[in-house]
Amino acid sequence: MDFVGKTVLVLGASGALGSETIRQLSALGAQTLGTARTEQSAANIPTECETRLLLDLESAESISTLVTYLTQESKPIHGIINAAGVVGFGKASETSFTDASRMIAINHLGPAAVISGLHSLLKLDAEVNGFVASITGVVAERTFQGMSTYCASKSAHSAFLNTIAQEWRRDKIQVTEARPGHTETGLASRAIFGTAPTFPEGMTGNHVVGVLLQGISSGQQLLASSEF
Numbered sequence: 243m244d245f246v247g248k249t250v251l252v253l254g255a256s257g258a259l260g261s262e263t264i265r266q267l268s269a270l271g272a273q274t275l276g277t278a279r280t281e282q283s284a285a286n287i288p289t290e291c292e293t294r295l296l297l298d299l300e301s302a303e304s305i306s307t308l309v310t311y312l313t314q315e316s317k318p319i320h321g322i323i324n325a326a327g328v329v330g331f332g333k334a335s336e337t338s339f340t341d342a343s344r345m346i347a348i349n350h351l352g353p354a355a356v357i358s359g360l361h362s363l364l365k366l367d368a369e370v371n372g373f374v375a376s377i378t379g380v381v382a383e384r385t386f387q388g389m390s391t392y393c394a395s396k397s398a399h400s401a402f403l404n405t406i407a408q409e410w411r412r413d414k415i416q417v418t419e420a421r422p423g424h425t426e427t428g429l430a431s432r433a434i435f436g437t438a439p440t441f442p443e444g445m446t447g448n449h450v451v452g453v454l455l456q457g458i459s460s461g462q463q464l465l466a467s468s469e470f
Contacts, residue, residue: 318366
């Protein structure tokens with residue numbers, strides 16, 4: 243797959259991985275749309291991004307507004323890359339329902355609703371096969387103590403991706419799941435609950451996004467942690 247001239251929507255474009263995804267896609271000739279939760283965070287989306295959009299992944303209304311807007315535009319979206327996500331720490335017995343609900347909404351339910359809602363736009367360009375890619379992480383392969391809710395949210399999203407890969411095969415929509423290990427994005431320091439343990443030095447965002455885009459380009463469905 244060649245990204246030149248393709249229109250790609252990046253969820254979480256104001257974050258470290260989302261920003262790097264915008265930059266690398268733009269360098270490869272893609273036209274990008276990027277989402278951020280607030281107008282303040284939207285300022286962190288790189289200038290290479292053609293269109294900035296507001297999206298609160300915890301809000302059904304916000305998701306519906308974005309999907310409706312893009313659908314009414316009736317322009318094809320050749321790809322969706324989900325780089326949004328939050329992390330939290332704590333034993334299962336210490337994690338509140340409210341904290342767990344927030345994490346699952348942001349890491350799975352919200353992105354899944356956006357991706358599902360834009361299914362029709364991925365099929366509008368008859369000459370180009372659409373794609374969906376999402377970063378789940380190594381936690382979709384194995385669990386870690388003190389991260390039960392985070393592991394659960396990413397594993398749920400992994401199951402969603404595997405399912406739509408089957409359901410959308412006839413539409414020739416490629417689905418790619420990426421499972422990188424710990425990456426130096428600063429996410430752990432911004433946990434929505436709990437305190438992060440000490441992690442060994444992780445990979446750079448530049449490296450992770452490069453592997454992801456190469457995987458999309460080559461048509462891979464799964465980028466296991468060992469491939470990063």
